[in-house]
Amino acid sequence: xxxxxxxxxxxxxxxxxxxxxxxxxxxxxxxxxxxxxxxxxxxxxxxxxxxxxxxxxxxxxxxxxxxxxxxxxxxxxxxxxxxxxxxxxxxxxxxxxxxxxxxxxxxxxxxxxxxxxxxxxxxxxxxxxxxxxxxxxxxxxxxxxxxxxxxxxxxxxxxxxxxxxxxxxxxxxxxxxxxxxxxxxxxxxxxxxxxxxxxxxxxxxxxxxxxxxxxxxxxxxxxxxxxxxxxxxxxxxxxxxxxxxxxxxxxxxxxxxxxxxxxxxxxxxxxxxxxxxxxxxxxxxxxxxxxxxxxxxxxxxxxxxxxxxxxxxxxxxxxxxxxxxxxxxxxxxxxxxxxxxxxxxxxxxxxxxxxxxxxxxxxxxxxxxxxxxxxxxxxxxxxxxxxxxxxxxxxxxxxxxxxxxxxxxxxxxxxxxxxxxxxxxxxxxxxxxxxxxxxxxxxxxxxxxxxxxxxxxxx
Amino acid sequence: xxxxxxxxxxxxxxxxxxxxxxxxxxxxxxxxxxxxxxxxxxxxxxxxxxxxxxxxxxxxxxxxxxxxxxxxxxxxxxxxxxxxxxxxxxxxxxxxxxxxxxxxxxxxxxxxxxxxxxxxxxxxxxxxxxxxxxxxxxxxxxxxxxxxxxxxxxxxxxxxxxxxxxxxxxxxxxxxxxxxxxxxxxxxxxxxxxxxxxxxxxxxxxxxxxxxxxxxxxxxxxxxxxxxxxxxxxxxxxxxxxxxxxxxxxxxxxxxxxxxxxxxxxxxxxx
Numbered sequence: 001x002x003x004x005x006x007x008x009x010x011x012x013x014x015x016x017x018x019x020x021x022x023x024x025x026x027x028x029x030x031x032x033x034x035x036x037x038x039x040x041x042x043x044x045x046x047x048x049x050x051x052x053x054x055x056x057x058x059x060x061x062x063x064x065x066x067x068x069x070x071x072x073x074x075x076x077x078x079x080x081x082x083x084x085x086x087x088x089x090x091x092x093x094x095x096x097x098x099x100x101x102x103x104x105x106x107x108x109x110x111x112x113x114x115x116x117x118x119x120x121x122x123x124x125x126x127x128x129x130x131x132x133x134x135x136x137x138x139x140x141x142x143x144x145x146x147x148x149x150x151x152x153x154x155x156x157x158x159x160x161x162x163x164x165x166x167x168x169x170x171x172x173x174x175x176x177x178x179x180x181x182x183x184x185x186x187x188x189x190x191x192x193x194x195x196x197x198x199x200x201x202x203x204x205x206x207x208x209x210x211x212x213x214x215x216x217x218x219x220x221x222x223x224x225x226x227x228x229x230x231x232x233x234x235x236x237x238x239x240x241x242x243x244x245x246x247x248x249x250x251x252x253x254x255x256x257x258x259x260x261x262x263x264x265x266x267x268x269x270x271x272x273x274x275x276x277x278x279x280x281x282x283x284x285x286x287x288x289x290x291x292x293x294x295x296x297x298x299x300x301x302x303x304x305x306x307x308x309x310x311x312x313x314x315x316x317x318x319x320x321x322x323x324x325x326x327x328x329x330x331x332x333x334x335x336x337x338x339x340x341x342x343x344x345x346x347x348x349x350x351x352x353x354x355x356x357x358x359x360x361x362x363x364x365x366x367x368x369x370x371x372x373x374x375x376x377x378x379x380x381x382x383x384x385x386x387x388x389x390x391x392x393x394x395x396x397x398x399x400x401x402x403x404x405x406x407x408x409x410x411x412x413x414x415x416x417x418x419x420x421x422x423x424x425x426x427x428x429x430x431x432x433x434x435x436x437x438x439x440x441x442x443x444x445x446x447x448x449x450x451x452x453x454x455x456x457x458x459x
Numbered sequence: 460x461x462x463x464x465x466x467x468x469x470x471x472x473x474x475x476x477x478x479x480x481x482x483x484x485x486x487x488x489x490x491x492x493x494x495x496x497x498x499x500x501x502x503x504x505x506x507x508x509x510x511x512x513x514x515x516x517x518x519x520x521x522x523x524x525x526x527x528x529x530x531x532x533x534x535x536x537x538x539x540x541x542x543x544x545x546x547x548x549x550x551x552x553x554x555x556x557x558x559x560x561x562x563x564x565x566x567x568x569x570x571x572x573x574x575x576x577x578x579x580x581x582x583x584x585x586x587x588x589x590x591x592x593x594x595x596x597x598x599x600x601x602x603x604x605x606x607x608x609x610x611x612x613x614x615x616x617x618x619x620x621x622x623x624x625x626x627x628x629x630x631x632x633x634x635x636x637x638x639x640x641x642x643x644x645x646x647x648x649x650x651x652x653x654x655x656x657x658x659x660x661x662x663x664x665x666x667x668x669x670x671x672x673x674x675x676x677x678x679x680x681x682x683x684x685x686x687x688x689x690x691x692x693x694x695x696x697x698x699x700x701x702x703x704x705x706x707x708x709x710x711x712x713x714x715x716x717x718x719x720x721x722x723x724x725x726x727x728x729x730x
Binding site for chain 1: 482483485486496500501502503525526529540541542543544545546672673675676677678679680682683684689694705707708710711712714715716718719720722723726
């Protein structure tokens with residue numbers, strides 16, 4: 001008989017609206033092994049090809065079924081240094097699980113949940129493969145400690161390089177710390193995963209803004225770095241560009257989420273950074289960040305939280321799981337609504353005016369283009385969180401004359417190398433805002449090119 | 460960790476602190492600022508760099524809000540948990556023959572490095588400085604070293620002219636001509652200085668200090684409307700042409716967390 005997909009236990013949908021506990025609770029060993037048993041162990045595993053870091057999925061699943069949890073974990077860690085994180089935040093339905101053969105006639109194997117199970121098992125039991133690293137004494141620098149930088153740092157370290165990671169903020173992890181909320185990714189997991197890189201010998205430096213505290217030229221010419229990896233991400237909020245956007249009460253998602261996640265304002269006044277959103281909160285956008293913002297607003301006590309999105313439900317770019325969780329948590333979806341103006345009283349936000357949209361022809365992204373209808377609706381709100389995407393931060397570009405970027409501010413690369421020899425880049429700063437796993441894949445792939453570059457230079 | 464090697468009170472509310480921070484000092488220029496966090500539960504707060512000496516960075520702060528009061532409790536030998544910079548754009552030093560600095564209260568601190576830079580380039584520097592009373596007029600000795608003329612205003616008349624800096628300016632403009640001014644102080648002061656200067660066709664650079672978190676262009680909290688366009692004070696500023704600044708909007712944004720500030724201050728009282 002066919003085994004149905006094993007559902008992961010989740011926190012009660014009403015209780016969880018009042019706390020920041022992780023919503024998805026993870027599998028037990030029995031649940032994990034039952035779910036693993038659904039894998040067909042295909043001859044041509046499409047899941048591996050669909051994974052941006054090519055995790056050998058059938059291999060770790062077989063080892064999990066056999067009960068060799070340590071080996072199963074090592075099999076993942078070879079390709080993915082952050083399994084506990086990726087198991088939680090990857091859009092699996094578009095990657096491994098989307099390619100899973102079992103999914104053609106039924107529901108795919110819950111690969112993400114299995115990865116998470118093994119990652120958590122290793123963190124809880126402190127399982128780590130012994131790895132002997134032979135130092136080669138060559139210095140490389142990594143700019144940014146988000147997913148791209150971490151993946152790059154780990155790979156470079158494994159090859160024996162002396163790796164210095166520079167982070168502008170006071171904590172390491174980039175978007176994993178400031179962006180993704182605790183109820184989706186508990187911060188102690190991020191810290192523990194990063195500590196593993198420290199144990200591996202990667203050096204981490206906080207409070208260093210490359211381009212300000214020290215420039216790329218200074219790192220190369222004065223500090224003796226043979227090569228650099230730029231993984232500074234996409235951290236500059238995109239504006240809506242409508243009147244009234246600077247009224248008090250309007251946040252960019254970056255600010256709102258940073259206040260809550262990095263500065264822990266949900267524990268105000270114990271933590272002294274406040275956040276205030278009032279009762280009625282509009283969130284503009286339909287991606288993961290918008291879902292995170294809406295669900296966070298609910299947990300902070302907002303009575304009415306709604307998403308304003310200019311396309312329809314099927315077009316929401318967020319992960320399916322996040323959309324489901326948001327609906328369960330009573331987030332209202334006001335679709336085909338395009339904010340066109342904010343109005344206020346003495347510069348304090350009061351209302352958002354939206355144009356009702358309808359879907360027209362498909363655009364270049366393959367989605368149907370939202371078209372204006374000249375019909376409008378206005379909502380009374382206390383605050384608004386704009387979550388329509390991010391662009392790369394301009395500090396590196398502004399401080400490095402020779403660094404080529406495109407018209408969106410993204411660093412231009414060829415074979416992962418920028419316009420400056422020896423300086424490589426990957427992740428959101430190259431691709432524009434994408435996912436954790438794509439950034440990790442880029443960081444990992446780039447390490448191979450950096451190694452080649454350094455070796456060729458040394459002849 | 461960033462060690463405090465010197466601390467002295469400039470008045471009952473304002474301290475000068477010297478902190479060892481080599482990577483802040485390395486590339487710092489007049490107009491740059493830092494962000495610091497006193498402890499694990501602390502806010503990130505921006506402060507202008509007042510002076511650089513080798514690896515040492517001087518800051519001046521007014522113990523007005525919760526976090527600056529917390530900072531003020533630290534003593535020489537203590538460490539500040541986080542201290543990052545130099546942030547922002549360095550001040551744009553204009554090619555002029557004479558410049559007038561206009562300082563209000565603790566705004567005298569961020570103004571000093573800019574005027575020093577003008578003086579260094581051989582430009583004539585005058586100062587109008589105002590505060591509520593004579594105790595709140597700070598850095599006068601430092602300014603005496605670089606300014607040809609200093610005019611003082613206090614609200615209560617305890618030093619200099621009784622009144623606001625705008626009163627002194629109105630008198631001054633009857634006899635003196637300047638090519639350019641830099642005004643740094645409370646938003647309301649900068650707003651009225653700009654209004655006055657406009658009447659005299661006199662340009663005014665202002666330095667803005669909106670609420671910030673990361674200070675590197677990431678959060679957008681510090682956005683200001685300049686000439687109808689949005690700028691981030693942390694990466695595009697903090698200095699802007701005063702004529703273009705929407706001060707009223709910024710004042711509302713600045714006051715957004717006033718109640719929460721009060722809650723935090725109560726925490727200090729209870730301690």
